Amino acid sequence: MEMLRKMAYSTKVDLRKLRPMILKRIEKRAQAYPVRAMVPVAKEVLLARNVLINGVSTLLNYVPLMACKFCPEIYIGEQGHLIQTCWGYKHRAKNRVHEWVKGGLNDILVPVETFHLNNMFQTVITHNQRFDFDRIPAVVELCWQAGADPHDENLNSTSSNLEAANGNVPETKSLSPNDLTSIANKTVTAWETLRSGVEKLLLVYPVKVCKYCSEVHVGPSGNKARLCGVFKYESWKGTHFWMKANVDNLVPPKIVWSQRPQDPPILVNEGKAFYGRIPAVLDLCTKAGVAVPAKYNCMMKVKGLSGPANHRFGRSIIESDLSKQP
Numbered sequence: 001m002e003m004l005r006k007m008a009y010s011t012k013v014d015l016r017k018l019r020p021m022i023l024k025r026i027e028k029r030a031q032a033y034p035v036r037a038m039v040p041v042a043k044e045v046l047l048a049r050n051v052l053i054n055g056v057s058t059l060l061n062y063v064p065l066m067a068c069k070f071c072p073e074i075y076i077g078e079q080g081h082l083i084q085t086c087w088g089y090k091h092r093a094k095n096r097v098h099e100w101v102k103g104g105l106n107d108i109l110v111p112v113e114t115f116h117l118n119n120m121f122q123t124v125i126t127h128n129q130r131f132d133f134d135r136i137p138a139v140v141e142l143c144w145q146a147g148a149d150p151h152d153e154n155l156n157s158t159s160s161n162l163e164a165a166n167g168n169v170p171e172t173k174s175l176s177p178n179d180l181t182s183i184a185n186k187t188v189t190a191w192e193t194l195r196s197g198v199e200k201l202l203l204v205y206p207v208k209v210c211k212y213c214s215e216v217h218v219g220p221s222g223n224k225a226r227l228c229g230v231f232k233y234e235s236w237k238g239t240h241f242w243m244k245a246n247v248d249n250l251v252p253p254k255i256v257w258s259q260r261p262q263d264p265p266i267l268v269n270e271g272k273a274f275y276g277r278i279p280a281v282l283d284l285c286t287k288a289g290v291a292v293p294a295k296y297n298c299m300m301k302v303k304g305l306s307g308p309a310n311h312r313f314g315r316s317i318i319e320s321d322l323s324k325q326p
Contacts, residue, residue: 033120034147038204042146045197046155048190049139055187056108056281062180063287067103074107074256075100076283081257081267083275097269108280110252114138114216115223120145120205125223138207138216138250139198145218146201177289184288191281192293199247209245216249217242253279258286262306271307276300 034042066080067073070088075081080100087094115125115133125133144150175183208222209215217223217240226238257267258278267275278300282292292300 033205034145035204036147038201039147041197041200042143042148043155045139045194045201046143046148048193048197050155051186051190052194052281053105053109055183055190056284057105058175058183059180059187059284059288060105060108062175063284065103065107065284066100067107068098069101070099072107072254073098074103074254074280076256076280076287077259079266082269083257083267083272084269085272108254108284110254112138112214112216112250112252114141114218116141117145117219120219124221125225127224127226130223130225130227138218139194141218142198142201142205142207142250146205181289184285184290188282188285188290188292191279195247195251198250202245202247202250207245207250208242209249210240211243212241214249215240216245254281256280256283258283258300260300260302260304260306264306268307274301274305274307276302276304 063076064078066075066077068080068086071086073085075098080098082097084095084097086096086098088096113135114137115130116136117125117133140156143155148155150156205218206220208217208219210222210228213228215227222240222242224239228238228240255277256279257272258276259267260276263271263275276299278286278292278296282296286292
């Protein structure tokens with residue numbers, strides 16, 4: 001066995017002779033795409049994405065959203081929490097209390113862009129070619145490569161980048177609580193449909209993500225653009241380190257702290273081990289009166305404690321003392 005291994009390593013392979021055969025195999029593979037059975041899934045994903053964007057935009061007119069000034073943390077509610085999880089800029093101390101400002105659409109639905117290709121098996125994009133290709137949302141690119149019609153207005157009415165909203169939410173007419181609940185229900189359904197559809201497409205279509213930054217590439221071999229933002233890996237000269245992508249890389253869930261009925265009005269740092277967490281889109285919908293799917297109950301810690309007993313006892317003593325003061 002050891003002899004066979006040595007013979008295999010000692011065999012010289014002329015890559016120049018293999019290149020035509022490799023290119024021919026790639027060309028034949030490209031003819032198998034798009035997979036017909038996945039075209040309805042791609043269309044369903046784009047429709048769900050449109051409903052999701054419109055639903056979140058509408059709900060943000062009625063439900064307040066706070067975003068940290070120094071890190072990506074967000075919170076759904078009138079006031080931000082007091083949990084010390086801000087890691088801020090490099091020159092700031094870690095584990096600080098967040099400084100809250102008003103948030104927008106991009107804080108919940110984080111834009112993830114990628115290069116738009118005519119087909120996923122075309123020539124790899126070099127660093128000098130990075131400005132020759134358009135940048136579009138990664139989910140949209142995946143669906144187009146999966147056979148969705150890029151010229152269908154019903155599918156792509158809101159397929160432009162979320163950054164076009166510039167964090168602003170369009171004004172809508174006044175809605176009743178029942179209308180908001182209905183919109184929230186549709187938004188939850190769209191969120192689940194979007195993520196499940198993307199997960200199905202990723203089983204068929206190759207998508208890469210950089211191991212050290214958020215760059216995504218729809219195709220079998222990632223681009224060659226030297227744009228990786230992790231400067232400590234300078235030996236790579238800024239090139240990405242590609243690995244297989246999952247649904248969270250294309251549709252970031254943006255996990256937030258969720259306030260339950262048993263929690264205090266403002267979440268404090270001492271109880272962070274007891275509080276529940278949930279994707280921001282679903283937390284937004286719960287504030288509009290919708291119950292999220294049961295699979296998130298464990299993550300939300302629905303029936304869990306609100307904090308350590310000694311903390312609650314000490315808090316009640318302080319509140320009682322303050323109430324007695326003139």
